[in-house]
Amino acid sequence: MDNKNNWSLFEVFVRSKQGLSHRHVGSLRAPDAEIALQNARDVYTRRNEGISIWVVKSEWITSSQPNEKNEFFDPALDKVYRHPTFYHIPDGIEHM
């Protein structure tokens, strides 16, 4: 806190209503988690966008790397049998 350049970057996740999952809405800087939560409330939910907020320090997120895209994601491209598309859905079953 002695230098505002030390303010950490936080990622903000907002759940818009019951039953939905939290969705990433953006990021902000704050000196600690409580202030991050307050900042997120004021910056991202002031127009009634949410009923729940998560904040997490950006540095605590481990992410896949763009240059690993080929080995990470491409193998799933040609595995059509992983999609449940080979089943006959009986008449009368909705929302599938």
Place this chain on the structure above:
Amino acid sequence: MSHSVFSQFLLHLGDSQLILSHRLAEWCGHAPELELDIALANIGLDLLGQARTLLSLAGEEEGLGRDEDQLAFFRNEREYRNLLLCEQPNGDFAQTMVRQWLMDHYHHLLFAALSHSQHKALAAFALKSLREVKYHLRFSTAWMERLSLGTSEAHAKTQLGLNELWRFSKELFVLTTEEQGLVTEGLIPNIEPLKAQWLDVVTVELQRFELSLPETGAYRSGAKQGLHTEHLGFVLAELQYMQRTYPNMSW
């Protein structure tokens, strides 16, 4: 008789919200961080919303046909009934937070009490505003903690802000003799005993913040007599400029 006393009491509440709101709006574009800029503006707009309701109610009770805009824009300094604490300059961020924190604790107790008013519109207003105030208090408390328990420079600035503002705290919760009549009529609860509660909670919190209660022999008051510090005139000059120059203009 009690109509005008009651409308003056509502003006006192509404004016305090309006002037404090204006002070917070002055931070717009100048706060230490973008996020604080938005936060202070949000709180200011909450207070402005409260002011609108209170001034409208005051206008109705007054019965002279003045609406919220006429009350806000066409009264002069001596007709304003806001707490002197609200009109004090922002100073630095620490001083603004001290003022806000003192006012938030005041609002918290005041609105909880007013929610039991037999005046239905006032009670409903107080109940609704209490939700906003609880968040304001959470915000200002978090910053009081961080400033006072942070660096020595932040601590010193917070203590200076408190020293500067404490002398305006005496008139919180004070009722005039006429307003005691409103208590008898049940229009408002007796809010004077809340002063001791306020002082208790503020004192305990200040100890937690390692701040000392300023000793002052020179308390200032004058809200309900319209006797203000030199700062209110400048606030009103800015707040009322457009309506004074182009009366009843709108966009």
